[in-house]
Amino acid sequence: MRLFKNGSIASEDSPEPKQGDVLVDENGIIQQVGETIKGVEGARTVDCNGCLLVPGMFDLNVHSREPGFEHKETLATCAEAAIHGGVTGLVLMPDTAPPVDSGNLVKSLQDLVSEVSPISIYVSGCLTKQRRGEELAGFSGMASQGAVMLTDADHEIPCPDLLRRCMEYAKDFDLLVTTHGDTPALTKVGAVNEGAVSYRLGLPGIPAISQEIALDRDMRVAQHTGARLHLQQISTANGVKSIASAKENGTNVTCEVSPYHLLLTEEDVEDYNTHFKLNPPLRRQSDCDALVQGLIDGTIDAIASNHAPHTEFEKSSDFASAPFGVSGLETTVLAIFDQFISRGVFGWDLFIRKYSADPRRIVKLEPVKIATGEKAQFFVFDPNATTTISRDYLKTKSPVSPFLGKTLKGEIRETVV
């Protein structure tokens, strides 16, 4: 038994964390939550003075790379990184090799997960076979094996008719359809946001309309079919506007934003730093501002890291050839605290709603609570300490992060799962 003493408990319901002690038994069940729990016999006391106890986060957009790309990340290192970053549940993207496009593959991936992961890792399946955007994948098999969403990850379904069939059919299984918002004919070989920075660096640009047109289309089809749609990695101000208006019209749509798109801009790419090469690309400050506003006003439902590990070697190539994506599971809580919570832009309640409670609700799971009788899933956070994001600090196999070498406010002392 462990007694977490003198901390404050954060939740989605209250802007101010409340003083409270938490007693967790040897089975990882919360035995008691109270203002002061006196010494319990046989319990090890963890002094949480000045610290917060925060419900475990839930990341809707994680690439574990296993099977197929274990040199980048494995399920085991992915789970380790998640725990290290305060994340106690996540959804895997199906863009592995082979892609997860059948009930059997969902099942075998879940078997792998249960062997190596102490946290709840959920599996998504492909919308189309092999993520090729040509024929429907086996929805019923994947649904019966427990896939929580269907997505072709960063491959857009090229044909609107096929997307329509996907949505109509997904509805039969009440499956969430998730898309990444990209128009390949506009994105082409683009590497950064199209604008002054792409011009200055002489890199091919990705225009904002590349994402905006795709999510407009996807929302139209969702509205028409009545399917549940989730949009990944929103990156532009106009995108936020479109989503707000679709929601007003009753479209069944949710969306997520990455911590990077909230707090970094195209200017951060500076001297061809591939640790800032993301898909969609980092945009302008006005886009960041609109995304933060959208998060606060409820247009944006969730934060998701898009944890996309690559080796440092793969990222050491020239900017245009380097792969898109960076790791994110271990830095999201710290970055959001450092940039927003510690500066009073928004509070823990909003952050917990957007990165713990609502992401679980989006895939029809119960939110995690720090309450008596619940399974313990929380982390101890010291707001007065700092954390330096070094290669040694990171547990992921991919020490590729825009925050590498930076010192962020706050420290995740321990994650209880």
Place this chain on the structure above:
Amino acid sequence: MSELTPRKDLLDIASLSLEEIEYIFENAAPFKQLFQRSVKKVPTLRGKTVLNLFYEPSTRTSSSFEVAASRMSADVTNFTVSSSSVVKGESLLDTIETLQAMRSDYIVIRHKAAGVPGLVAKHTRASVVNAGDGYHAHPTQALLDSMTLREVYPDYEGRKVVIVGDILHSRVARSTATLFNKLGIEVGVLGPGSLVPEGRHDFMKRLDSWEDVFDWGPDAVYLLRVQLERQEGQFFPSIAEYHKMYGMHSERIERMRQLGAYLMHPGPVNRGVEITDEAMGYEKSLINTQVENGIAVRMAVLHWLKPETDKD
């Protein structure tokens, strides 16, 4: 000649100070005078090696660097990698390791990907000269263009140059315009809307037509080469239409003559596209001077840069 803190690499124009730019020009002039002599060689780089590493075919720039290096008595190795033989994803870092082992003192590099010269520079002790990287930069072109313009306009400040053509994909447009701007020369741009991006440098004033250009009264017209091989997307309907809208022909040459404007082009010229045969004979064409100044400027750059191999 004034002395200046030496640099290891020349990667772009943006990072050069006016002092450094002046230093290069001050050095280029005596090198150019050397070309009039029967013995065109100086011993400045005797015992040094220059590696010409071209990942994109280029006869002109490559030869220009080769001539520049030889005239300074350096040993030159030409290394042309045909882009088709470079498998995508082949590690640039491995190539750099190999280069490092060759112990060159100077690496002149052209690559289709923006930023590669900078990446090479970080990992080698040799001085790296960017000879063109993607759409990004072509600093020695900018230097030779400016040297050429300054020769005909010693009072270059406040002069106007219009750059015509593919402003979107041209590293020449980026570097040359940036240097003109640094020197206080006004820069106008003319080209199809599909090739004059919104994100271009703020100082690039968009002109809508040749009428507009002549009204503006440029002191020089700089025609960019149309990349006939670069048609991954269609940016204008046809070469004929391009020529009609943006090409230089006798009528426009007549307007140039009235203005007393000079004509520039980075070469090689697509005759009948950017310029007609008749227009090529324009008495105020600086195209050949550009080539000659290219060698002088590249000599000045090699003279100026200080490789870390010097410390060995």
